[in-house]
Amino acid sequence: MDKNGQALQIGVMSGTHSSWKGDALVIGVYEGGEPQPALIHCGKKVESEVRKRLAEGWLRGALGESVLLVPPAGSGLAASRLLLLGMGKKESLNTESFRTLGGHLTQLCHKMRIAECTTLLSLDSHHKAKNKRQQIPVAEALAEGAWMGNYRFESYKSKESKKEEREEYPFKQLYLLVAGERLAAEKRRLTEVEAIARGVVLARDLANQPGNVLNPEGLAEQARQLAGRFPAIKTTVYSERMLARKGMQGILAVGSGSQSPPRLITMEYRKGGDRPLLAVVGKGITFDSGGISLKPGEGMGEMKFDMCGGAAVFGLLQAVAELSLPINLLGVVPAAENMPSGTAQRPGDVIRMAKGVTVEVLNTDAEGRLILADALYHASSFKPAVIIDLATLTGACAVALGAHASGLMGNDNSLLRQLEKAGEASGDRLWRLPMYSEYQEQIKSTVADIKNIGGRLAGAITAGCFLSRFVEEKQAWAHIDIAGTAYDMNSSRPHFPKGAAGVGVRLLSRFIQSHWL
CATH class of the missing domain: 3.40.220.10 (Leucine Aminopeptidase, subunit E, domain 1)
Structure with a gap:
């Protein structure tokens, strides 16, 4: 390595x-x-x-x-x-x-x-x-x-x-x-561990890049390079024009304030024959100023880490390809830079998402769910058996769980249990949060179908409820909020140097090894 x-x-x-x-x-x-x-x-x-x-x-x-x-x-x-x-x-x-x-x-x-x-x-x-x-x-x-x-x-x-x-x-x-007597088996297992560790390194490297270097197109170029190194990966990058044709106004609205235009990145790995498809979606906000709902200046430099979910998708694809696993895997990364300008979306705007759902944008700093909504809808078009998304989505989740567990939500108990077990085994631990129907009431809008914030209470859960509106009813789906675990600038753990943690790569690798092969 x-x-x-x-x-x-x-x-x-x-x-x-x-x-x-x-x-x-x-x-x-x-x-x-x-x-x-x-x-x-x-x-x-x-x-x-x-x-x-x-x-x-x-x-x-x-x-x-x-x-x-x-x-x-x-x-x-x-x-x-x-x-x-x-x-x-x-x-x-x-x-x-x-x-x-x-x-x-x-x-x-x-x-x-x-x-x-x-x-x-x-x-x-x-x-x-x-x-x-x-x-x-x-x-x-x-x-x-x-x-x-x-x-x-x-x-x-x-x-x-x-x-x-x-x-x-x-x-x-x-x-x-x-x-x-264990020598041969341990050598084989060490090969697997190293491939996964390389995936963690890639995820950390991408997330640690400064926003002036790794913008949405830069992230797209990294996807092209990954496909160049691993022919089993097919990469497609959707430009602004292509996003407009597909009606992905969520991604376009978030990226509208930046001179670096947004992209939608798909990476397909198909070596599983007729096996079911697993789709993994990762939030790729390469820098998050909050937009017109501007964040405080203190700590804003850490907002280069708002693409850690997308970075994990890259790391997972690399690990799977390096091990040549016999699976079908789709990686989707919506990439945008959230900036304030004269062309940026405004609080109070209403946008129509690719699925046809209208959204009242009350806070432009709740942008991750907007790009993920279009990406989840896009991933659904590939007819996967399971969709899992990872995102540094809410400060509320970081406040609730800190740096030692990611929040887990979804609509399929069997899938959630499998992910919880994979989290315990891999060290990327998860803690399940409820998604009672009452929480959906908090995101109802008076001028649109839904609004992009649900108020101060249960912020991580209402964000998950928002995403659930863009997943088909019978589609198995899990949402992982890694806001608290994705990076740590004060880390005292010896195997987590300061900066990006690469969280999600080990979790999903273990999930695949235990439940998908």
């Missing part, structure tokens, strides 16, 4: 301690100073040295805590250092714990100038998921966390800055120790 500094290579290996590679060996320690059971594979001298230091209180085992030791003479290890890494409470370990450990491991190796290391963390086979019989997928979780934690966005760094950062980030190779 080598995009934006992603030079970290991860492999799996087995064998005896004398054959382990790397200039450091990473050993896990549970909270309370108990070493992981796999320590016995390091030989008696190393085991004795580690237990002695732990008994002396050198490390208590809090998650991410670390200490470096020198292996005792005659240990037989190739590594010149031992890195003890705190794993946290043993009874609290889960898959996300090991992703977090992977991120901590990456950061520590960079900080301690370790270029190559091998870890025992993946060797223990006793880790069980809480209240479940299955084992935690330790090796793949560590790899995923390490790759995600190694991400750096440096497209606009000078050559001098890049050179300095390369010297500061020397970590290049991680080996995960696994039992010999």
Whole structure:
């Protein structure tokens, strides 16, 4: 993985301690100073040295805590250092714990100038998921966390800055120790994990781009390039004229205030034969000023992230194509820049959407639902079995759920349950919100069919209700509001560097692997 500094290579290996590679060996320690059971594979001298230091209180085992030791003479290890890494409470370990450990491991190796290391963390086979019989997928979780934690966005760094950062980030190779009988299976799984991690990287890269570089046409060009790299993907870009012919006044109205005209991007991947079609729609507002309903100046620079839903669609398409999965997948990204000008839509305007529904626009900052409405209607024309949309749609959802879960709504309980399970497994967690019929009353308009805001109360839900008006009654549909999870400028999680998170790629990849193949 080598995009934006992603030079970290991860492999799996087995064998005896004398054959382990790397200039450091990473050993896990549970909270309370108990070493992981796999320590016995390091030989008696190393085991004795580690237990002695732990008994002396050198490390208590809090998650991410670390200490470096020198292996005792005659240990037989190739590594010149031992890195003890705190794993946290043993009874609290889960898959996300090991992703977090992977991120901590990456950061520590960079900080301690370790270029190559091998870890025992993946060797223990006793880790069980809480209240479940299955084992935690330790090796793949560590790899995923390490790759995600190694991400750096440096497209606009000078050559001098890049050179300095390369010297500061020397970590290049991680080996995960696994039992010999699991070696082949873990290698195959690691290939899948890396493809998904690459998809996360692509989503992060796109979302981190500044608005003056990645405008709607720039995003469309990225779709063309993706199709160029993966012939299985067919990309179609709808211009302003084509959007007008299709009656997509929602997309056109939102983009009317900008000198960068809107686009509708479709990406088709069809390698599933006669299997059903899955459609994924992602909001692509490349910059959101709020339009005439102008946002406050503070934090407005973060509104380049208002296309994180669209970025996730790109990342998912890339991961699916790289793995050559036998599915049929449609990606739809409505792209626009929401700006104030003499040509911008006004509060009080009424627009007729592609579906024929009229909308009273009372707030031009509630623009995402307008472009998604036309995109959902367009996606429906392909007759998919399921439509899922992702959008940084409402501040209300971010207030309700924070940065640790995305909001989930929809009209099909089976689909919603599948997505919830995929969220738990992938780490892109979801929390379901109700869509009672009473909420629909809040978006009724006195001058049009509906209005684009439903008032201060239940803002995330009424936004979902708005979108539901553009989905056919018998069409299985789910809406995912990622406003709180899409990016974090104050992130303290080691596998989520500051900026775009790439949320949605892992979630939908897991959903496809578990329920669509």
